[in-house]
Amino acid sequence: MNAPLSRRTALQAAGATVLAAGLSGGLMATEAHADDNNSTTKLLTYPRPVTLPTNTSFKVRVRTAPDGEWQTLDIYRPQLEEINATTGSGKVYNTSMVYFDFRGSVDLEVTYLKGGATKARVRPDALAITPELLGDTLRFTLDEPRDIVVQINDEIFDCLHVITNHIDPHPPCADDPEVIYFGPGVHTVAGNVLTVPSGKTVYLAGGAVLTAQVFFKDVEKAALTGHGMLYAGPGGILCEGSKSIRVQDVIIMNPNGYAGTFGESENVHVKKARSFSSKGNGDGFDVFSSTGIVFDGCFMRNSDDCFAIYAHRWDYYGDTRDITIQNCTLWADVAHPINVGTHGNTAAPEVIENLVIKNLDILDHREPQMGYQGCIALNPGDSNLIKNVRIEDVRIEDFRWGQVIHMRIMYNTKYNTSVGRGIEDVYIKNLSYRGTHANPSLFLGYDAEHAIKNITFENLVINGQVIADSMKKPSWYYTTDAMQWFYNEHVVDLEFLTTAEAEAAAQ
Numbered sequence: 001m002n003a004p005l006s007r008r009t010a011l012q013a014a015g016a017t018v019l020a021a022g023l024s025g026g027l028m029a030t031e032a033h034a035d036d037n038n039s040t041t042k043l044l045t046y047p048r049p050v051t052l053p054t055n056t057s058f059k060v061r062v063r064t065a066p067d068g069e070w071q072t073l074d075i076y077r078p079q080l081e082e083i084n085a086t087t088g089s090g091k092v093y094n095t096s097m098v099y100f101d102f103r104g105s106v107d108l109e110v111t112y113l114k115g116g117a118t119k120a121r122v123r124p125d126a127l128a129i130t131p132e133l134l135g136d137t138l139r140f141t142l143d144e145p146r147d148i149v150v151q152i153n154d155e156i157f158d159c160l161h162v163i164t165n166h167i168d169p170h171p172p173c174a175d176d177p178e179v180i181y182f183g184p185g186v187h188t189v190a191g192n193v194l195t196v197p198s199g200k201t202v203y204l205a206g207g208a209v210l211t212a213q214v215f216f217k218d219v220e221k222a223a224l225t226g227h228g229m230l231y232a233g234p235g236g237i238l239c240e241g242s243k244s245i246r247v248q249d250v251i252i253m254n255p256n257g258y259a260g261t262f263g264e265s266e267n268v269h270v271k272k273a274r275s276f277s278s279k280g281n282g283d284g285f286d287v288f289s290s291t292g293i294v295f296d297g298c299f300m301r302n303s304d305d306c307f308a309i310y311a312h313r314w315d316y317y318g319d320t321r322d323i324t325i326q327n328c329t330l331w332a333d334v335a336h337p338i339n340v341g342t343h344g345n346t347a348a349p350e351v352i353e354n355l356v357i358k359n360l361d362i363l364d365h366r367e368p369q370m371g372y373q374g375c376i377a378l379n380p381g382d383s384n385l386i387k388n389v390r391i392e393d394v395r396i397e398d399f400r401w402g403q404v405i406h407m408r409i410m411y412n413t414k415y416n417t418s419v420g421r422g423i424e425d426v427y428i429k430n431l432s433y434r435g436t437h438a439n440p441s442l443f444l445g446y447d448a449e450h451a452i453k454n455i456t457f458e459n460l461v462i463n464g465q466v467i468a469d470s471m472k473k474p475s476w477y478y479t480t481d482a483m484q485w486f487y488n489e490h491v492v493d494l495e496f497l498t499t500a501e502a503e504a505a506a507q
Contacts, residue, residue, distance in 0.1 A: 041103075041167055042064045042068075042102060042103055042104050042167075043062065043063070043064050043068065043071065043100065043101070043102045043106060044100060044101040044102070044167055044206060045062065045071050045073055045074075045100045046074070046099070046100065046184065046206040046207035046227075047074055047184070047207060048074035048075070048076055048207075049184075049185055049186045049207075049209055051186055052076065052077075052186070052209060052231070053076075053077040054074070054075050054076065054077055055075055055076075055077040055094050055095065055096040056075075056113060057096055057112065057113055057114055057158050057160075058075060058096050058110055058111065058112060058113060058160050059072070059110075059111040059113055060072070060073045060075065060098050060108065060109070060110050060111075060160065060162075061073065061108070061109040062100060062102075062106050062107070062108050062109075063106065063107050064102070064104060064105070064106055064107075065104070065105035065106055065107045065141055066105075066107065068106075068107075070109070073098040073099075073100060074098070075096050075097065075098055076096070076097045076098070076099075076229075076253065077094050077095070077096065077097075078094075078095050078096075078097050078161065078253050078254060078276035078278075078301070079092050079093065079094055079095070079254055079276070079277075079278035080092070080093050080095050080157055080276070080277075080278050080301065080303065080333050081093070081277075081278040081279075081282065081303035081333055081334060082156075082157070082333055082334075082366070083334055083366075083367075083368065085368035090278075090280065090303070090334075092278045093157035093158070093278075094157075094158075095157050095158065095159060095160075095161065095276075096158075096159070096160045096161065097160070097161040097162075097163060097251075097253075097276070098160070098161075098162055098163070099162070099163035099164065099165070099227070099251065100164060100165075101145070101164065101165045101166065101167045101168070101206065101227060102142075102145065102164065102166075102167065103166060103167050105141055105142065105143045105144075106141070106142050107139060107140075107141050108139065108140055108141070108142065108162065109137060109138075109139050110131075110137065110138050110139075110150055110160060111136055111137045112136045112137075112152045113136075114158075115136050116136070116153070117133065117135070117136045117138070117152045117153060118153055119133070119152070119153060119154070120133045120138045120150065120151070120152055121150070121151045121154070122140060122148055122149070122150055122151075123148060123149045123150075123151065123361075123363050123397065124148070124329055124361035124363060124395070124397070125361075125395075125397055126361055126395050127146065127148065129142075129148070131150075138150070142164065145164040145165050145166050146162075146164060147161075147162065147163050147164065147274065147299035147329055148161075148162045149161055149162075149331070149363065150162065156364075156400075161276075161299075161301070163251060163274055163299065165227050165249055165272070168226075168227065171203070171205070171226075172201065172203050178199060178200060178201060179200070179201050179202075179203050180194070180196070180200055180201065180202045180203065181203050181205070182202075182203065182204050182205060182208040182210055182226075182228060183205045183207075183208055184205060184206070184207030184208055184228075185207070185208065185209070186209045186211065186231075187208065187209065187210045187211070187212075188210075188211050188212065189210075189212045192211065192212045192213060192233055192234055193212055193213045193215050193233075193234065194210070194212050194213070194214050194215060195215045195217060196214060196215065196216050196219060196222045196224070197219060197222065198219040198220045198221060198222055199220075199221050199222060200222050200223075201222065201223040201224070201225060202214055202222075202223065202224045202225070202226075203225055203226045204224075204225070204226035204227070204228025204229065204230070204250055205226055205227065205228055206226070206227040206228060207228065208226065208228030208229065209228060209229045209231045210228065210229070210230050210231065210233075211230075211231050211232055211233055212230070212233045212234075213230075213233040213234045213235045213236065213237070213238055213255075214230065214236070214237050214238070215237075215238045215239075215240075216237075216238070216239040216240070216242040216245050216265075217238075217240050217241065217242065218240070218241040218242060219242045219243075219245075220242065220243045220244050221243075221244045221245075222242070222244075222245055222246075223245065223246040223247065223248070224237065224246075224247045224248075224250060225246065225247070225248045225249060225250070226248075226249060226250060227249050227250075228250065228251070229250065229251040229252070229253055230250060230251070230252045230253070230255070231253050231254060232253070232254045232255065232256065233255055233256065234255070234256050234257055235255050235256065235257030235258050235259075235260075235261065236252035236255045236257075236258065236259040236260050236275065237252070237259070237260040237261070237262075238260075238261050239260070239261065239262045239263070239265050239268060240261075240263045240264060240265065240316075241263070241264050241265065242265045242266075242268075243265065243266045243267050244266075244267045244268075245265065245267070245268045245269075246268075246269050246270075246271075247260070247268075247269070247270040247271070247273050248269075248270075248271045248272060248273070249271070249272050249273070250273055250274070251273075251274045251275075251276075252273065252274065252275045252276070253275075253276050254276065254277065254278065254279075255275075255277060255279070255282070256279055257279070257281070257282075258281070258282070258283045258284070258285070258286050259273075259275035259277060259282075259283065259284045259285055259300075259302070260273070260275075260284070260285040260286070261285075261286050261288070262285070262286070262287045262288070262290050262293055263287075263288040263289060263290065263314075263315075263316035264288070264289050264290060264316050264317070264318060265290045265291075265293070266290065266291045266292050267291075267292045268290070268292070268293045268294070269294045269296070270285065270293075270294065270295045270296070270298065271294075271296045271297055271298075272296070272297040272298065272299075273285075273295075273298050274298065274299040274300070275298070275299075275300045275301070275302060275306075276301050276302070277301075277302045277303050277304070278303050279303065280303070280304075281304055282302055282303035282304050282334075283302060283304045283305045283306075283308055284298075284300040284302040284304075284305065284306040284307055285298070285300070285306075285307055285308075286305070286307075286308040286309075286310065287307075287308070287309045287310065287320060287323060288310050288311065288312070288313050288314070288316035288320070288343070289310075289311055289312055289316040289317055289318035289319065289320055289350070290320055290323075291319075291320070291321050291322050292322045293322070293323050293324070294323075294324045294326070295307065295324065295325045295326070295328060296324070296326050296327055296328075297326075297327045297328065298328045298329075299328070299329045300328065300329070300330050300331065300337075301330075301331040301332075301333065302331075302332060302333065302334070303333050303334045304332075304334050304335045305332065305335045305336045305337070305338070305339040306330045306331070306332050306336070306337045306338065307325055307330070307337070307338045307339070308336075308338075308339045308340075308342070309323055309338075309339070309340040309341070309352060309355065310340075310341065310342060310343040310344070310352070311341075311343060311344040311345060311350035311351070311352055311382070311384055312343060312344050312345035312350055312382070313343040317345060317348075318350065319350045319351045319352070319353070320350070320351075320352045320353075321351065321352070321353045321354045322354045323354070323355050323356070324355075324356040324357075324358075325338065325355075325356070325357045325358075325360070326356065326357070326358045326359050326360075327358075327359045327360075328359075328360050328361075329360070329361045329363060330360060330361070330362050330363065331362075331363040331364045332364065332365050332366065332367070332375075333364070333366055334366065334367065335367050335372055336365065336367070336372065336373075336374055336375065336376070336377045336402075337360075337362045337365055337375050337376065338357060338375070338376045338377065339374075339377045339379065340352060340355065340376075340377065340378050340379065340380075340386060340389075341378055341379045341380035341381065341384050341386050341410070341420060342379055342380075342381050342382070342410065342412070342415055342416070343381070343382055343384075343415065344380070344381065344382030344383055344384035344420075345382060345383070346382050346383050346416075346417045346418040349382075349383035349384070349385070349421060350383075350384055350385075351384070351385050351386075351387065352380070352384055352385070352386045352387075353385075353386070353387045353388045354388045355386075355388070355389045355390070356390050356392075357376065357389070357390070357391045357392070357394065358390070358391070358392040358393050358394070359392070359393045359394075360393070360394045360395070361395050361397070362375045362394065362395070362396045362397065362399070363397050363399075364397070364399045364400060365396075365399040365400070365401070365402040366399065366400040366401045366402065367401060367402045368401060370439070370442075371408075371410075371412065373401075373402040373403040373406055373439060374402065374403045374404070374405055374406025374441070375396050375399065375402065375403070375404055375405065376391065376394070376404075376405050376406075377405070377406040377407075377408075378406070378407045378408075378423050378426070379406070379407075379408050379410045379420070380409060380410060380420030380421065380422065380423060381410040381411060381412055381415060381416035381418070381419065381420045382415075382416050382417060382418055382420065383418045383419070383420065383421055384420050384421060385420070385421040385422050385423075385424070386420075386422070386423045386424070387422075387423070387424040387425050388424075388425050389423075389425070389426040389427070390426075390427050390429075391426070391427070391428040391429070391431065392427075392428075392429045392430055393429070393430045394430070394431045394432070395432050396431070396432065396433040396434075396435075397434065397435065398433075398434060398435025398436065398437055398438075399435065399437055399438070400437060401437065401439075402438070402439060403438060403439050403440065403441045403442065404431075404433045404438050404441045404462075405428075405431070405441045406441060406442055406443075407423055407426075407442070407443045407444070407452055407455070407491075408442065408443075408444040409421075409422060409423065409444065409445050409446035409450045409451070409452065409490070410446075411446065419446050419450050420446070420450060421450060422445075422450055422451055422452065422453065423452045423453070423455075424452075424453045424454055425453070425454045426454070426455045426456070427456050427458070428455075428456065428457045428458070428460070429457075429458040429459060429502075430458070430459050430461075431457065431459075431460050431461070432460075432461040432462075433461075433462055433463070434462075434463050434464070435463070440484045440485050440486050441483075441485040441486075442485070442486055442487075443455070443485070443486070443487035443488070443491045443494065444487070444488050444490070444491075445488060445489075445490020445491050445492075446490060447490055448490060450490070451490045451491065451492055452487075452490065452491045452492065452494075453491075453492045453493060454492070454493045455491070455493065455494045455495070456494075456495045456496075456497065456502075457495070457496045457497065458497045458498075458499060458502040459497075459498060459499045459502075460496060462482075462483045465482070465483075466498055467479060467482055467483060467496050468496045468497055468498045468501065469495065469496045469497070470498065470501065479496045480494075
């Protein structure tokens, strides 16, 4: 652990509330970064603090392509969970993660130290990266920063996660009065919660590890950025009653709670945040009663929902609207990659509306309970109404256990005090699934007054086949019979179109 310096010592001694009361300087653990981000730098790697646990399944090296000097990467140990479908207990697994920054192209060399590698896979599959496998070592090239998973012999947990960033051309200075700066090393704050004042940016430099929650409470124009890590805090990010908040590039590992909670907040942009979790209720990012929230380019591997979009719960009240999830890679070891609608306000019904979900790679979904399945689930309860949803360009790889999509007007007495009002106006374009493990997707209205209405699929592709009402089939078959999906009598205006049919109808 780095020796504490003056401003860091002040924060540890007096707590984050002192900072809110007027501490102006940054937290300067080191200034060694100053010459790293010049115009000639092409590769930045960061040592793992020796007090953080590692994993020993892999050796990983990286170099600038095609003939730079190899650098060995330090390996972090995220933890992941799997639920036993017989007992309900959860088993925690160790896995591996490396991260670095680059520009141009880099070669990666990954050696599986356990031996016996017979095949290797780099995911998402849509990137079409085919590694060269030579015994227990594989090599491949990245032409731009990507977040990927390397699997050997189809191992689910004993795999390697590679997190990469562009080199930051203008990192903040450690003595910037508007920046709360954490340099490389492990940092703590009193009470394990860092409260961020309005106008301040918390910056985690590459190699920095902050073992605390970052808390935005009733503030404006504040941020959490940098290529460092939040580690094992009481929860990664808590944002309540705040506006114009930015989160970018940080890694959130093994939090004791959600990776991020956004309640009664407005105009929040979360870009390229990454999350790993294994604890119970280990959601990724959850939204409650908020407006104008964008999640862009995030990598999420969680032991509960990767994203959950709700209305009222706890002390959060009000509608949720204008939510975007885009350019993300999702892996749910428990529950849903995306879940919408469970929680609301029976006494004063709320609306969840104007949702955009686009350009996603869903790598896995494992949930034994039928009522909690769906790579994308729209499940309004508590008198919620979900409406105006656009889902586009979603690629679902074969997952372990669950459904491709699930829409249900819900009255789950474990969580709800009333049935959801309905689901209306959902357009799903270019959704694809290739695999054999999916259970039938379900579309279940509750009754005629609590129905699912106006759902359109354009260019739905299941195992290479375009699904459309016009496809060749016996005249008495439903279109959903073609892929063994089911909808009940309380689903109105469910339509499957080819792209040509949709374009013709729009003219």
